[in-house]
Amino acid sequence: MKKLTRTVSLLFILCCTSCAKDTIEFNPGIQYGSFTDTRNNEVYKTVQIGDQTWMAENLRSISTDPHEVNCCNYGKLYMHGAAEEACPEGWHMPDSSEWQILINYLGGNNIAGGKLKETGTTHWDAPNKGATNSSGFTALGAGFADYDLGLQKRMKQAEFWTSSEYPPGYNVSSYYFVSLSNSSTSATWLISDDDFELMERKSVRCIKN
Incomplete structure (x- = not known):
């Protein structure tokens, strides 16, 4: 069993290190910054949006979760517990x-999704509705990995964990996440409403302290 686990983990690591990278279409009208994560020497573009500084790429950090998938352009996907500790210092x-x-800075939930999404159909399926990437955030349709390791909604959806728990009294294991879609301009709030959904792996975007 241990040998099988090591083999599976190695396959996922190879997914991150040996696959060919596509060209991500960043907004050419925006001046991006740069940050190097010294834990694994990954270099990220950063972007100032209003008073906030965000990574303009999905996180690709080393995590304690051995089942890492979808790493090259789309970043790693994390269970919520691993996501909480994944961002660099x-x-x-x-x-x-x-x-x-x-x-809100991008005009509200109904239109912000389009301003967050990468343009074109390299990392989003058509129609990639309303995508302008005017913010420079450059969200990609990474999809998510189900608890049984099944990759879902690649190029159709992006899901980003937050650290915020759903209000007490509903489910102490529930957390908010943000969802973007190839067929919508919206940025939609959803919650992980059971333990199985917390085991799903979603993208992480880090924000500067």
């Missing part, structure tokens, strides 16, 4: 209020 996984500040 000086950065953190945003809470729901920090996400909402971003969404």
Whole structure:
């Protein structure tokens, strides 16, 4: 069993290190910054949006979760527990209020998704509705990995964990996440409403402290 686990883990590591990278279409009209994560020497573009500084790429950090998938362009996908500790020093996984500040700055939930999404159909299926990437955030349709390791909604959806728990009295294991779709301009709030959904792996975008 241990041998099988090592083999599976190695396959996922190879997914991150040996696959060919496509060209991500960043907004050419925006001046991006740069940050190097010294834990694994990954270099990220960063972007100032309003008063916030965000990574303009999905996180690809080393995590304690051995079942890492979808790494090259789309970043790694994390269970919520791993996501909470994944951002490098000086950065953190945003809470729901920090996400909402971003969404409000971009005009509200109904239109912010289009301003967050990468343009074109390299990392999003058509129609990639309303995608302008005017914010420079460059969200990709990474999809998510189900608890049984099944990759879902690749190029159709992006899901980003937050650190915010759903209000007490509903389910102490529930957390908010933000969802973007290839068929919508919206940035939609959803919650992980059971333990199985917390085992799903979603993208992480770090925000600067």
